[in-house]
Amino acid sequence: MPRLSIEEFLQGPATAPILDVRAPQEYAQGHIPGAVSFPLFSDEERARIGTTYKQISQDRAVLLGLDLFGPKMSRMVQQAQKLAPGKEVRLHCWRGGMRSGAVQWLLELGGFQVQLLNKGYKDYRHFVLAELARPHPLVVLGGLTGSGKTDVLHALRQLAQPVLDLEGLACHKGSAFGSIGQPAQPTQEQFENDLAWHLAQLPTTGPTWLEDESRTIGSLHLPTPFFGQLQQAPLILLEIPRPVRVRKLAEEYGRQDAGALASAILRIRKRLGGLATKEALAAIAEDDMEKMVSLVLDYYDKTYTHSLGNRAFVRVPSDTCDATVNAGLVLQAMQASVAKQPE
Numbered sequence: 001m002p003r004l005s006i007e008e009f010l011q012g013p014a015t016a017p018i019l020d021v022r023a024p025q026e027y028a029q030g031h032i033p034g035a036v037s038f039p040l041f042s043d044e045e046r047a048r049i050g051t052t053y054k055q056i057s058q059d060r061a062v063l064l065g066l067d068l069f070g071p072k073m074s075r076m077v078q079q080a081q082k083l084a085p086g087k088e089v090r091l092h093c094w095r096g097g098m099r100s101g102a103v104q105w106l107l108e109l110g111g112f113q114v115q116l117l118n119k120g121y122k123d124y125r126h127f128v129l130a131e132l133a134r135p136h137p138l139v140v141l142g143g144l145t146g147s148g149k150t151d152v153l154h155a156l157r158q159l160a161q162p163v164l165d166l167e168g169l170a171c172h173k174g175s176a177f178g179s180i181g182q183p184a185q186p187t188q189e190q191f192e193n194d195l196a197w198h199l200a201q202l203p204t205t206g207p208t209w210l211e212d213e214s215r216t217i218g219s220l221h222l223p224t225p226f227f228g229q230l231q232q233a234p235l236i237l238l239e240i241p242r243p244v245r246v247r248k249l250a251e252e253y254g255r256q257d258a259g260a261l262a263s264a265i266l267r268i269r270k271r272l273g274g275l276a277t278k279e280a281l282a283a284i285a286e287d288d289m290e291k292m293v294s295l296v297l298d299y300y301d302k303t304y305t306h307s308l309g310n311r312a313f314v315r316v317p318s319d320t321c322d323a324t325v326n327a328g329l330v331l332q333a334m335q336a337s338v339a340k341q342p343e
Contacts, residue, residue: 002116003116003117003118004115005118006124007127009117012115015086015088016084016086018032018035018090018092019036019038019092021040021091022039022040022093023041023045023046024037024039024043025043026094030189030193031193032124038080038103040069040076040093041065041068049061052064065102077106080107084112087112089114089115091103092120092124094121094122095119095120096116096118096120100116100117101116104116125193128193132192132196132225133226134199136199136202137207139208140212141211142236142238143212143240144239144301146249147240148323148326151323155323156327162207162209163208164199165210166217166222169186169191169194169195169198171183171186176264176267176268177261180260188219192223210230234334235313236330236334238316238326238329238330239316240321244320246290248321249297250289253293258285258287261292262281262284265277276295279295280295316330
Protein backbone atom coordinates (compact mmCIF):
# COMPACT_ATOMS: atom_id res chain seq x y z
CA MET A 1 0.00 0.00 0.00
CA PRO A 2 1.18 3.56 -0.68
CA ARG A 3 2.17 5.78 2.21
CA LEU A 4 -0.52 8.36 2.94
CA SER A 5 -0.31 12.03 3.84
CA ILE A 6 -1.77 13.05 7.21
CA GLU A 7 -4.89 14.44 5.52
CA GLU A 8 -5.53 11.21 3.60
CA PHE A 9 -4.76 9.13 6.68
CA LEU A 10 -7.21 10.96 8.95
CA GLN A 11 -9.95 10.80 6.34
CA GLY A 12 -9.62 7.02 6.11
CA PRO A 13 -12.64 4.78 6.66
CA ALA A 14 -14.03 4.61 10.20
CA THR A 15 -14.01 0.82 9.89
CA ALA A 16 -10.20 0.90 9.67
CA PRO A 17 -8.92 1.55 13.22
CA ILE A 18 -5.74 3.57 13.74
CA LEU A 19 -3.05 1.37 15.29
CA ASP A 20 -0.23 3.20 17.07
CA VAL A 21 2.77 0.85 17.19
CA ARG A 22 4.91 3.10 19.38
CA ALA A 23 5.77 2.07 22.93
CA PRO A 24 3.08 2.51 25.62
CA GLN A 25 4.92 5.44 27.21
CA GLU A 26 5.02 7.29 23.89
CA TYR A 27 1.30 6.65 23.37
CA ALA A 28 0.47 7.89 26.87
CA GLN A 29 2.37 11.12 26.28
CA GLY A 30 0.26 11.91 23.22
CA HIS A 31 -1.53 10.11 20.42
CA ILE A 32 -3.94 10.68 17.56
CA PRO A 33 -7.47 10.88 19.03
CA GLY A 34 -9.18 7.52 18.68
CA ALA A 35 -5.97 5.62 17.96
CA VAL A 36 -5.46 2.26 19.66
CA SER A 37 -2.18 1.43 21.39
CA PHE A 38 -0.69 -1.50 19.43
CA PRO A 39 2.94 -1.49 20.59
CA LEU A 40 5.60 -3.38 18.72
CA PHE A 41 7.90 -3.10 21.76
CA SER A 42 7.32 -2.48 25.45
CA ASP A 43 8.89 0.58 27.08
CA GLU A 44 11.69 -1.59 28.48
CA GLU A 45 12.33 -3.29 25.13
CA ARG A 46 12.43 0.03 23.33
CA ALA A 47 14.98 1.31 25.85
CA ARG A 48 17.14 -1.80 25.39
CA ILE A 49 17.13 -1.41 21.62
CA GLY A 50 18.01 2.28 21.91
CA THR A 51 20.90 1.55 24.24
CA THR A 52 22.21 -1.16 21.92
CA TYR A 53 21.99 1.23 18.96
CA LYS A 54 23.94 3.95 20.78
CA GLN A 55 26.53 1.82 22.55
CA ILE A 56 27.15 -0.99 20.06
CA SER A 57 25.78 -0.62 16.52
CA GLN A 58 22.69 -0.27 14.39
CA ASP A 59 23.04 -3.83 13.12
CA ARG A 60 23.02 -5.26 16.65
CA ALA A 61 20.03 -3.10 17.53
CA VAL A 62 18.12 -4.42 14.50
CA LEU A 63 18.95 -8.04 15.41
CA LEU A 64 17.78 -7.45 18.98
CA GLY A 65 14.57 -5.96 17.65
CA LEU A 66 13.98 -9.02 15.47
CA ASP A 67 14.60 -11.34 18.44
CA LEU A 68 11.97 -9.46 20.43
CA PHE A 69 9.54 -9.19 17.51
CA GLY A 70 9.54 -12.85 16.50
CA PRO A 71 7.67 -14.37 19.47
CA LYS A 72 5.00 -11.66 19.24
CA MET A 73 4.02 -12.14 15.60
CA SER A 74 1.14 -14.57 16.04
CA ARG A 75 -0.33 -12.71 19.00
CA MET A 76 -0.19 -9.36 17.18
CA VAL A 77 -2.04 -10.74 14.16
CA GLN A 78 -4.68 -12.25 16.43
CA GLN A 79 -5.06 -8.95 18.28
CA ALA A 80 -5.40 -7.07 15.00
CA GLN A 81 -8.14 -9.46 13.88
CA LYS A 82 -10.15 -8.58 17.00
CA LEU A 83 -9.62 -4.86 16.50
CA ALA A 84 -10.37 -4.90 12.76
CA PRO A 85 -12.68 -7.76 11.74
CA GLY A 86 -12.81 -6.24 8.26
CA LYS A 87 -9.03 -6.69 8.02
CA GLU A 88 -8.34 -3.06 7.13
CA VAL A 89 -6.22 -0.86 9.41
CA ARG A 90 -4.43 2.46 9.48
CA LEU A 91 -0.95 2.22 10.96
CA HIS A 92 1.78 4.55 12.19
CA CYS A 93 4.85 4.80 14.41
CA TRP A 94 6.85 7.91 15.35
CA ARG A 95 8.14 8.93 11.93
CA GLY A 96 7.17 6.19 9.48
CA GLY A 97 10.31 4.14 10.00
CA MET A 98 11.22 0.57 10.83
CA ARG A 99 8.59 -0.10 13.49
CA SER A 100 5.59 0.67 11.33
CA GLY A 101 7.29 -0.98 8.36
CA ALA A 102 7.75 -4.22 10.30
CA VAL A 103 4.17 -4.30 11.54
CA GLN A 104 2.88 -3.42 8.09
CA TRP A 105 4.77 -6.41 6.65
CA LEU A 106 3.41 -8.70 9.36
CA LEU A 107 -0.21 -7.63 9.00
CA GLU A 108 -0.14 -7.75 5.21
CA LEU A 109 1.26 -11.28 5.54
CA GLY A 110 -1.77 -11.97 7.76
CA GLY A 111 -4.14 -10.79 5.03
CA PHE A 112 -4.73 -7.21 6.18
CA GLN A 113 -5.05 -4.15 4.01
CA VAL A 114 -2.73 -1.62 5.67
CA GLN A 115 -2.77 2.14 5.18
CA LEU A 116 0.52 3.57 6.42
CA LEU A 117 0.99 7.17 7.58
CA ASN A 118 3.94 8.44 5.61
CA LYS A 119 5.79 10.43 8.28
CA GLY A 120 4.18 8.90 11.35
CA TYR A 121 2.92 10.59 14.49
CA LYS A 122 5.45 13.36 13.92
CA ASP A 123 3.36 14.42 10.93
CA TYR A 124 0.23 14.54 13.09
CA ARG A 125 1.99 16.92 15.46
CA HIS A 126 2.77 19.20 12.51
CA PHE A 127 -0.93 19.04 11.61
CA VAL A 128 -1.83 19.97 15.22
CA LEU A 129 0.39 23.04 15.30
CA ALA A 130 -0.91 24.22 11.93
CA GLU A 131 -4.55 23.71 12.97
CA LEU A 132 -4.07 25.61 16.24
CA ALA A 133 -2.61 28.56 14.32
CA ARG A 134 -5.25 28.54 11.55
CA PRO A 135 -7.88 31.29 11.95
CA HIS A 136 -11.27 30.01 13.13
CA PRO A 137 -14.56 31.92 13.36
CA LEU A 138 -15.31 31.99 17.10
CA VAL A 139 -17.78 33.62 19.47
CA VAL A 140 -16.95 33.60 23.18
CA LEU A 141 -19.47 33.16 25.99
CA GLY A 142 -18.37 35.02 29.11
CA GLY A 143 -19.79 35.62 32.55
CA LEU A 144 -18.95 35.60 36.23
CA THR A 145 -18.36 32.30 38.04
CA GLY A 146 -21.63 30.42 38.56
CA SER A 147 -23.38 31.84 35.51
CA GLY A 148 -23.78 28.34 34.09
CA LYS A 149 -21.75 28.98 30.95
CA THR A 150 -20.91 25.31 30.36
CA ASP A 151 -24.59 24.37 30.69
CA VAL A 152 -25.45 27.08 28.16
CA LEU A 153 -22.88 25.69 25.73
CA HIS A 154 -24.52 22.28 25.96
CA ALA A 155 -27.93 23.89 25.37
CA LEU A 156 -26.53 25.74 22.33
CA ARG A 157 -25.35 22.40 20.96
CA GLN A 158 -28.93 21.15 21.29
CA LEU A 159 -29.93 24.13 19.12
CA ALA A 160 -27.56 22.84 16.40
CA GLN A 161 -24.93 25.47 17.15
CA PRO A 162 -21.24 24.50 16.71
CA VAL A 163 -19.70 24.29 20.19
CA LEU A 164 -16.17 23.68 21.47
CA ASP A 165 -16.04 22.66 25.15
CA LEU A 166 -12.51 23.57 26.23
CA GLU A 167 -13.09 22.60 29.86
CA GLY A 168 -14.47 19.24 28.76
CA LEU A 169 -11.33 18.60 26.71
CA ALA A 170 -9.15 19.72 29.64
CA CYS A 171 -11.11 17.67 32.22
CA HIS A 172 -11.10 20.73 34.46
CA LYS A 173 -13.55 23.56 35.20
CA GLY A 174 -10.88 26.21 35.34
CA SER A 175 -10.95 27.38 38.96
CA ALA A 176 -9.20 26.10 42.09
CA PHE A 177 -12.27 23.85 42.46
CA GLY A 178 -12.10 22.75 38.83
CA SER A 179 -10.62 19.30 39.36
CA ILE A 180 -13.31 18.19 41.83
CA GLY A 181 -15.34 15.35 40.38
CA GLN A 182 -13.30 15.33 37.16
CA PRO A 183 -11.07 12.61 35.67
CA ALA A 184 -7.32 13.15 35.53
CA GLN A 185 -6.25 15.85 33.10
CA PRO A 186 -4.57 14.76 29.86
CA THR A 187 -0.98 15.65 29.12
CA GLN A 188 -0.37 19.02 27.48
CA GLU A 189 0.49 17.22 24.25
CA GLN A 190 -2.71 15.18 24.30
CA PHE A 191 -4.80 18.27 25.09
CA GLU A 192 -3.34 19.98 22.02
CA ASN A 193 -3.96 16.85 19.93
CA ASP A 194 -7.61 16.68 21.01
CA LEU A 195 -8.16 20.41 20.59
CA ALA A 196 -6.76 20.43 17.06
CA TRP A 197 -8.81 17.35 16.17
CA HIS A 198 -12.04 19.04 17.27
CA LEU A 199 -11.13 22.30 15.55
CA ALA A 200 -10.61 20.46 12.29
CA GLN A 201 -14.13 18.99 12.52
CA LEU A 202 -15.86 22.34 12.99
CA PRO A 203 -17.76 24.04 10.16
CA THR A 204 -16.08 27.06 8.61
CA THR A 205 -19.26 28.83 7.49
CA GLY A 206 -20.33 30.18 10.87
CA PRO A 207 -18.91 30.94 14.31
CA THR A 208 -18.26 28.28 16.92
CA TRP A 209 -19.27 28.94 20.54
CA LEU A 210 -16.76 28.44 23.33
CA GLU A 211 -16.38 29.59 26.90
CA ASP A 212 -14.20 32.50 27.94
CA GLU A 213 -11.06 31.06 29.54
CA SER A 214 -7.83 32.29 31.01
CA ARG A 215 -4.61 31.08 29.46
CA THR A 216 -4.50 28.10 31.84
CA ILE A 217 -7.14 25.47 32.58
CA GLY A 218 -5.89 23.56 35.60
CA SER A 219 -2.39 22.34 34.77
CA LEU A 220 -2.87 22.86 31.03
CA HIS A 221 -2.39 25.98 28.96
CA LEU A 222 -4.12 27.09 25.79
CA PRO A 223 -1.62 27.24 22.92
CA THR A 224 -0.58 30.84 22.28
CA PRO A 225 -1.92 31.19 18.69
CA PHE A 226 -5.31 29.80 19.66
CA PHE A 227 -5.52 31.83 22.88
CA GLY A 228 -4.86 34.96 20.83
CA GLN A 229 -7.86 34.11 18.63
CA LEU A 230 -10.04 33.56 21.69
CA GLN A 231 -9.06 36.99 23.06
CA GLN A 232 -9.91 38.70 19.77
CA ALA A 233 -13.23 36.91 19.18
CA PRO A 234 -16.60 38.62 19.85
CA LEU A 235 -17.58 38.29 23.52
CA ILE A 236 -21.15 37.73 24.70
CA LEU A 237 -21.31 38.40 28.45
CA LEU A 238 -24.04 36.59 30.35
CA GLU A 239 -25.00 38.58 33.46
CA ILE A 240 -26.67 36.58 36.24
CA PRO A 241 -27.52 38.12 39.64
CA ARG A 242 -25.12 37.14 42.40
CA PRO A 243 -27.77 35.45 44.63
CA VAL A 244 -28.79 33.19 41.74
CA ARG A 245 -25.16 32.25 41.11
CA VAL A 246 -24.56 31.58 44.80
CA ARG A 247 -27.52 29.19 44.97
CA LYS A 248 -26.43 27.36 41.83
CA LEU A 249 -22.86 26.87 43.02
CA ALA A 250 -23.93 25.94 46.55
CA GLU A 251 -26.16 23.22 45.12
CA GLU A 252 -23.36 21.90 42.89
CA TYR A 253 -20.62 21.91 45.51
CA GLY A 254 -22.92 20.63 48.25
CA ARG A 255 -22.74 17.27 46.47
CA GLN A 256 -18.93 17.20 46.57
CA ASP A 257 -16.50 15.84 49.15
CA ALA A 258 -15.89 18.30 52.00
CA GLY A 259 -12.20 17.42 52.11
CA ALA A 260 -11.77 18.23 48.42
CA LEU A 261 -13.53 21.57 48.92
CA ALA A 262 -11.29 22.43 51.86
CA SER A 263 -8.18 21.57 49.83
CA ALA A 264 -9.37 23.90 47.06
CA ILE A 265 -9.87 26.71 49.58
CA LEU A 266 -6.33 26.19 50.91
CA ARG A 267 -4.90 26.41 47.37
CA ILE A 268 -6.16 30.00 47.08
CA ARG A 269 -5.74 31.03 50.73
CA LYS A 270 -3.15 33.71 49.87
CA ARG A 271 -5.60 35.31 47.45
CA LEU A 272 -8.60 34.99 49.77
CA GLY A 273 -6.76 36.30 52.81
CA GLY A 274 -6.49 34.74 56.25
CA LEU A 275 -9.90 35.73 57.60
CA ALA A 276 -11.88 34.72 54.51
CA THR A 277 -10.02 31.41 54.35
CA LYS A 278 -10.81 30.67 57.99
CA GLU A 279 -14.49 31.55 57.50
CA ALA A 280 -14.76 29.50 54.29
CA LEU A 281 -13.27 26.41 55.96
CA ALA A 282 -15.65 26.85 58.88
CA ALA A 283 -18.57 27.14 56.48
CA ILE A 284 -17.60 23.85 54.83
CA ALA A 285 -17.39 22.17 58.23
CA GLU A 286 -20.86 23.51 59.06
CA ASP A 287 -22.21 22.45 55.65
CA ASP A 288 -23.09 26.08 54.90
CA MET A 289 -22.31 25.97 51.19
CA GLU A 290 -23.92 29.31 50.39
CA LYS A 291 -21.62 31.10 52.82
CA MET A 292 -18.55 29.29 51.48
CA VAL A 293 -19.51 30.12 47.89
CA SER A 294 -20.21 33.75 48.71
CA LEU A 295 -16.78 34.17 50.30
CA VAL A 296 -15.03 32.62 47.32
CA LEU A 297 -17.05 34.64 44.78
CA ASP A 298 -15.70 37.85 46.29
CA TYR A 299 -12.31 36.83 44.92
CA TYR A 300 -13.42 35.26 41.61
CA ASP A 301 -15.78 38.08 40.65
CA LYS A 302 -13.03 40.67 41.12
CA THR A 303 -10.55 38.56 39.18
CA TYR A 304 -12.83 37.97 36.19
CA THR A 305 -14.00 41.59 36.04
CA HIS A 306 -10.37 42.72 36.04
CA SER A 307 -9.51 40.20 33.29
CA LEU A 308 -12.06 41.79 30.96
CA GLY A 309 -9.87 44.89 30.78
CA ASN A 310 -10.81 46.95 27.75
CA ARG A 311 -12.41 44.08 25.81
CA ALA A 312 -15.63 44.99 24.05
CA PHE A 313 -18.61 42.78 24.81
CA VAL A 314 -22.35 42.49 24.43
CA ARG A 315 -24.25 42.31 27.73
CA VAL A 316 -26.99 39.70 28.08
CA PRO A 317 -28.81 40.09 31.40
CA SER A 318 -30.86 37.21 32.76
CA ASP A 319 -32.45 36.50 36.12
CA THR A 320 -32.13 32.72 35.86
CA CYS A 321 -29.53 29.98 35.40
CA ASP A 322 -31.89 28.00 33.20
CA ALA A 323 -29.52 26.88 30.43
CA THR A 324 -32.21 26.60 27.75
CA VAL A 325 -33.53 30.10 28.43
CA ASN A 326 -30.04 31.61 28.48
CA ALA A 327 -28.95 29.78 25.34
CA GLY A 328 -31.82 31.44 23.51
CA LEU A 329 -30.88 34.84 24.91
CA VAL A 330 -27.19 34.70 24.02
CA LEU A 331 -27.93 33.28 20.56
CA GLN A 332 -30.36 36.12 19.91
CA ALA A 333 -27.78 38.64 21.12
CA MET A 334 -25.08 37.17 18.90
CA GLN A 335 -27.32 37.21 15.84
CA ALA A 336 -28.37 40.80 16.53
CA SER A 337 -24.72 41.80 16.94
CA VAL A 338 -23.78 40.18 13.63
CA ALA A 339 -26.68 41.91 11.90
CA LYS A 340 -25.32 45.29 13.02
CA GLN A 341 -21.88 44.64 11.54
CA PRO A 342 -21.17 46.69 8.38
CA GLU A 343 -21.09 44.64 5.21
